[in-house]
Amino acid sequence: MSQSDTSDMPALSPIEDVIADAKLGKLFILIDDEDRENEGDLCVVGEWVTAENINFMAKYGRGLICLALPRERTDALGLGMMERRNESRHQTAFTVSIEAREGVTTGISAADRAHTIRTAIDPQRSEKDITTPGHIFPLIGRDGGTLVRAGHTEAVIDIARATGSDNPSGVICEIMKDDGEMARLNDLLPFAKEHDLKIGTIADLIAWRRMNETLVQRSVETDFASRTSGSWRMIIYVNTISDVEHIALVKGDISGDDPILVRMHALDLMSDVLDEASPFRNGRELETAMHTIEKKGRGIVVLLRESSNASLSSMVTQRVMKDAKTGDNPGHDLREYGVGAQILGDLGVSKMVLLSNSKPNVISLDGYDLEIVDWKPLNGEGQ
Structure with missing residues (x-):
């Protein structure tokens, strides 16, 4: 991925269009707002995750592949925090890493990671079906979603809820450039066009939610x-x-x-x-x-x-x-x-x-x- 002229690139997508793609199981990109210095995450609603999705994230996203879950689900899985003293810059709530107890080999392959995610979000599965440590990194979304914390974790869970998902969750991965630096909007626009992905903003998602609800x-x-x-x-x-x-x-x-x-x-x-x-x-x-x-x-x-x-x-x-x-x-x-x-x-x-x-x-x-x-x-x- 390299930065190029974005003058002829399509504008950012309305959040309704992003939700529509998410409902079809498509990948999408989320950024904070229209600031051109913002970084982006590749996202997919959890119930639609596939080995192909995970492979795309690993190949083109290159960042850490994480599973965003509401607190009630991490509690049901008995997942403790990775670190009791959360000193990360944005207070991102990492739990211990996980692996499916059965159905995986090394755990690192795209198919294994997709299987672990499907196991973790399945309401019929419990902590007995999960082992730690592993190759998937769960994140706990704040209650109230983006109306409480405007993070990518909360945003992908909000979008999952907006699609009608009964057990809202999402998979996210930061997007890096070929040189290892974080991709900015000028990089993300041609990347999205090349792979037919929509880019939405958390700011638009918040505004969309505020039209119908308040906390x-x-x-x-x-x-x-x-x-x-x-x-x-x-x-x-x-x-x-x-x-x-x-x-x-x-x-x-x-x-x-x-x-x-x-x-x-x-x-x-x-x-x-x-x-x-x-x-x-x-x-x-x-x-x-x-x-x-x-x-x-x-x-x-x-x-x-x-x-x-x-x-x-x-x-x-x-x-x-x-x-x-x-x-x-x-x-x-x-x-x-x-x-x-x-x-x-x-x-x-x-x-x-x-x-x-x-x-x-x-x-x-x-x-x-x-x-x-x-x-x-x-x-x-x-x-």
């Missing part, structure tokens, strides 16, 4: 008085999938077309409440953001809470194990902020200035009709 509902609205930053309007939102409640603090009149200050804040007990010493957070980010918005006179703070069954002991253990490690601030991956994006959409936000010292990693926000026009450092927030 957040307003629960309570009340006035809130801060001792340090004045009066706010507090709105409690509930995630209808997980039942976790999140908080939006609204200051002033947020209507109109002017960009509005927004702080997307993942609540952290250790730093926000216990004032933990951290190279990345100083425990004052939330207070600083509220002060900044107070001075401006208008803005929003979205406080995202962890799931209600999040283990405090696991969180503390992760902190202890990270103490001896150094690294860059992972920053804010907006791929994880789908619920927060829906909250902003419900509040009528379209353009925003994000309050953060970390440059936002923008993932598929177009699907939420949101645009980050700028980002503003928070004084005193750790770099």
